[in-house]
Amino acid sequence: MKIFYNLLAKNVIVLGVCVFSFTSCFNDEKKEVSKNEIIEHKIDSLLKLMTLEEKIGQMTQVRHFYDIKDGDVASKFIGSVIHTDGPTPGVTAEEWQSKFTKLQKEALSTRLGIPLLFGVDAVHGQNTFEGSTIFPHNIGLGATHNAKLVEEVAKITALESQATGFNWVFSPCVAIPYNEQWGRVYEAFSESTELTVELTRASIKGHQGDLSNNSTVMATAKHFVGDGATNKGIEGGDTSISLKEVSEKLLDPYREAVNNGVGAVMASFNMFEGVPMHAHKTMLTDTLKLGMNFDGIVVSDWKGYSRFGEYKIINAGIDMVMAVDGDLDFFQNGLKNAVDSLLVSNERIDDAVKRILRQKFRLGLFENPFPDASFIKKIGSEAHREIAKQAVRESLVLLKNEEEILPIKKKTKKIVVVGEHANNSGLQSGGWTISWQGKPENYNGATTILDGIKESAEGIVVYDKDATGKHFDADVAIIVVGETPYAEFFGDINGENSYKLTLTKAHQKYIKTYKEKGVKVVTVLISGRPLVVTNELEVSNAFIASWLPGSEGNGIAEVLFGDYNFKGKLPHSWPKSVEDYKGKYGPNFWDNSIKPLFPFGYGLTYKQ
Ligand code: BGC
Numbered sequence: 001m002k003i004f005y006n007l008l009a010k011n012v013i014v015l016g017v018c019v020f021s022f023t024s025c026f027n028d029e030k031k032e033v034s035k036n037e038i039i040e041h042k043i044d045s046l047l048k049l050m051t052l053e054e055k056i057g058q059m060t061q062v063r064h065f066y067d068i069k070d071g072d073v074a075s076k077f078i079g080s081v082i083h084t085d086g087p088t089p090g091v092t093a094e095e096w097q098s099k100f101t102k103l104q105k106e107a108l109s110t111r112l113g114i115p116l117l118f119g120v121d122a123v124h125g126q127n128t129f130e131g132s133t134i135f136p137h138n139i140g141l142g143a144t145h146n147a148k149l150v151e152e153v154a155k156i157t158a159l160e161s162q163a164t165g166f167n168w169v170f171s172p173c174v175a176i177p178y179n180e181q182w183g184r185v186y187e188a189f190s191e192s193t194e195l196t197v198e199l200t201r202a203s204i205k206g207h208q209g210d211l212s213n214n215s216t217v218m219a220t221a222k223h224f225v226g227d228g229a230t231n232k233g234i235e236g237g238d239t240s241i242s243l244k245e246v247s248e249k250l251l252d253p254y255r256e257a258v259n260n261g262v263g264a265v266m267a268s269f270n271m272f273e274g275v276p277m278h279a280h281k282t283m284l285t286d287t288l289k290l291g292m293n294f295d296g297i298v299v300s301d302w303k304g305y306s307r308f309g310e311y312k313i314i315n316a317g318i319d320m321v322m323a324v325d326g327d328l329d330f331f332q333n334g335l336k337n338a339v340d341s342l343l344v345s346n347e348r349i350d351d352a353v354k355r356i357l358r359q360k361f362r363l364g365l366f367e368n369p370f371p372d373a374s375f376i377k378k379i380g381s382e383a384h385r386e387i388a389k390q391a392v393r394e395s396l397v398l399l400k401n402e403e404e405i406l407p408i409k410k411k412t413k414k415i416v417v418v419g420e421h422a423n424n425s426g427l428q429s430g431g432w433t434i435s436w437q438g439k440p441e442n443y444n445g446a447t448t449i450l451d452g453i454k455e456s457a458e459g460i461v462v463y464d465k466d467a468t469g470k471h472f473d474a475d476v477a478i479i480v481v482g483e484t485p486y487a488e489f490f491g492d493i494n495g496e497n498s499y500k501l502t503l504t505k506a507h508q509k510y511i512k513t514y515k516e517k518g519v520k521v522v523t524v525l526i527s528g529r530p531l532v533v534t535n536e537l538e539v540s541n542a543f544i545a546s547w548l549p550g551s552e553g554n555g556i557a558e559v560l561f562g563d564y565n566f567k568g569k570l571p572h573s574w575p576k577s578v579e580d581y582k583g584k585y586g587p588n589f590w591d592n593s594i595k596p597l598f599p600f601g602y603g604l605t606y607k608q
Contacts (some may be wrong), residue, residue: 005470031036037363049112052346052455053077055353056335058114059326061322064089064103067504068328072107073116076332079356080117080320083128083166085436092130092378093164097371100165104369115360115369117218119168123155123187123432124550125388126160126379130434130444133160133551135386137430138173138199139528140395140547142189142571143603153391154206156384158217163375167363168218170266172203174253175228177529180501180572180581182233183491186430186528186548190571192600200253204260211263212364214372221257223301225250225283235489236269248274254293263359264297267304267318278308284317297355305331311338319352343546381444385552390548392555394600397568398604405520407562407606408476414460415478416471416519417455418510421526422480423450423463430528430548431487438485445551449480449524452554456561467510477514478560479540481507482526491528501578502532515539524556530574533579534597545570563607569603571575 021215050058057077062068072078081103083089089099100118107116126132135141135153144150154172161169173187174196189199200221207219226239226246239246254265265288267278277283278300288294299320304313306327311334313321323331338344360366378384398406408415421427425446431438442448454461460473471477481503492502504509515521522542525533528548537543544569546556558564573596576579580594 003453004338013071023204039358042361043357046114046357047350047353050353052336052339052349053078054110054112055349057330058324059113059320059335059357060328060332060354060509061119061320061324061350062220062328063324064099065325071106072328073103074110076328077110078107078116078554079114080119080168080323080427082119082324084121088128089165093111093376096129096164097315097373097376101370110273114357115365117356117360118166118170118363119170119220120161120164120166120433121171122157122161122169123171124548125157126166127165127242127433128558128597129160129164129379131380132164132445133380133388134396134429134433134446135550136391136395137186137390137432137528137548138189139186139340139571141199141391142195142393142544142548142550143397143568144394145195145569145571146394146567147198149387149391149394150199151206152387154203154219155209155216156387157404158207158209159215159375160306160379162215162371163215163379165371168219168220168264169207169221169367170220171207172200172219172221173220173223174200174221174257175223176250176253177233179228179230179233180529180575181493182230183486184383184488184491185227185233185572186227186431190600191573192571193252195571196253197256200256200278201260202400204257204262208261208263211261211362214364214368215375218255218263218359218363220266220299221254222265222266224265224277224288224298225268226270226272226277230270232494233492234494235492238271243273243570251287258288258292258294258296262296263362264299265294266301267313268301269301276305276308278313281314281316291315295355295357295358303327305334306571310334311344314338314344314348314352316397319355354400387552389552389555389558390553393559394567395547395549396556396559396566397545397570397602398542398566399545399574399598399602400537400540401604404607405476405541406522406560407458408478408522408560409560410456410457410476412457414462414474415457415470415476416464416469416474416514417453417478417480418464418466418467418514419480419507421449421482422453422478423448423465425551425553426485427482428526428548428553430483430485431552433485437487440484443551447552447554449553449556452557453478453560455554456557456563466506467513472514472517472519474514474519474593475521476522478522478524479510480526481510483528486528491506501581504538508536511536511539516550522560530570530572532575532578534576537597560601566605569599569601570598571600573600574598574602
């Protein structure tokens with residue numbers, strides 16, 4: 001029976017396409033049938049065969065663990081599987097691919113044989129797989145102001161994601177952070193809408209390329225809209241700016257993404273005009289889908305169905321639901337009941353399913369549903385790491401260089417490298433690295449900042465983890481300090497935690513200890529946002545904002561020792577005091593009474 005239906009489905013599609021091609025080819029205008037027209041025809045043919053359960057299944061996204069048990073992909077007609085924090089599909093990439101191949105076969109065994117989309121939070125490289133190339137977080141890419149490079153980074157991320165079994169990434173985050181207290185500032189490129197638009201275009205092009213090529217993936221512009229503009233930077237809080245400001249400052253990156261064919265847009269956790277974004281029909285349907293002509297998938301964020309209004313989010317315009325953490329049956333049964341009781345129309349369901357099928361056809365998944373084993377050898381390859389290293393070098397922003405202490409001479413007799421951040425690839429990479437919130441632990445394939453310094457320096461290099469080593473005879477101290485890894489929610493800084501806007505007392509002491517003994521101090525700041533470091537800047541002889549560089553820590557030394565010049569320019573204006581955070585509310589919003597310590601775009605270079 002299954003085989004019969006499969007054949008039937010496929011023949012209806014083939015027949016439909018032939019008939020369509022025939023009439024089109026012989027009409028008066030001799031119009032050629034476009035790829036898109038063929039896809040639309042296939043979608044319509046397939047949709048006609050689908051039951052309501054199959055349609056709701058397509059609208060469902062689950063994790064490959066916890067949410068489902070064996071057989072669920074087929075019996076619940078699941079449309080998409082994600083991997084994020086939690087048990088990995090295996091250790092090696094072969095194991096990851098084989099786990100997803102198994103699930104894909106299960107999906108293909110259903111009577112209509114619709115392939116799965118496999119999505120992953122690959123937000124700075126395929127950062128969920130240990131051994132992949134991990135790039136600087138987007139804030140660092142923003143500092144490069146280099147669209148060509150961002151495109152290259154996205155291309156590699158796509159390939160390494162495909163190599164581990166994914167055809168969809170939940171990236172790029174195109175938010176405009178209004179407030180550094182938000183724990184996701186680093187996931188976004190910049191506070192500047194213009195720069196974000198430019199880098200969004202590059203990122204979408206790099207990820208998606210020619211979508212039907214199996215080395216590219218579907219990208220997601222997230223989180224629509226106002227995620228970075230909540231009051232006090234609270235994740236999922238209230239975005240209380242006006243619609244006019246949303247239109248002027250926040251929508252352009254999405255428009256750019258849509259114009260460049262982005263396959264998905266993720267709804268955001270925040271409220272706007274008193275309504276959760278997931279349930280905000282005017283924004284999701286009228287503005288994004290109709291206003292921008294977006295024909296792709298609007299995907300919910302985590303547990304969006306139970307959190308933000310159940311079937312109402314479907315009516316507002318959500319097409320696919322992240323039905324995780326106990327939401328699977330609740331969503332599928334709930335939506336079925338809502339359709340049966342006419343709370344959700346069949347037209348809305350059909351529109352959602354069409355959008356999902358459209359992307360599956362565009363990705364060529366019906367012809368090419370499985371991951372390509374030949375890509376595995378490219379994960380973390382030399383060539384990929386070279387690009388990541390270039391991104392690290394170009395992301396570094398030189399904020400101070402007193403008496404041209406930099407570049408450090410390679411022949412310097414003794415260099416002391418201070419701070420746990422200097423010798424820990426987990427610390428230098430931030431959140432969304434191997435695990436969701438990141439970890440202060442080394443991971444495979446990465447080089448640390450200290451590794452790089454040792455490679456470049458020709459004199460003695462000693463390491464002093466916590467500035468107790470008393471290497472006061474050193475000619476230079478390279479002091480690496482900054483934030484410990486965090487991601488969404490955990491990275492928010494609220495009023496009581498405002499000390500986090502500055503360096504910890506311990507880190508302040510590292511700098512002081514060496515400075516007071518007359519050693520020249522070069523401070524390297526690792527952070528996901530500008531911090532208030534006015535005093536430390538004052539004390540240091542040189543100061544570098546290096547953001548969250550990722551796996552290629554050795555890129556930093558190449559610039560410190562003068563093999564390359566500094567190129568990075570600030571993607572955010574830089575606050576002078578903790579008080580400034582209260583005044584800064586919006587991009588380029590330093591009102592006249594508050595002057596940033598450094599403006600957007602600031603960055604020194606070595607004299608040529
Ligand atoms: C985040 C998204 C992410 C999703 C899937 C959510 O909590 O807000 O950015 O893509 O989880 O892991």
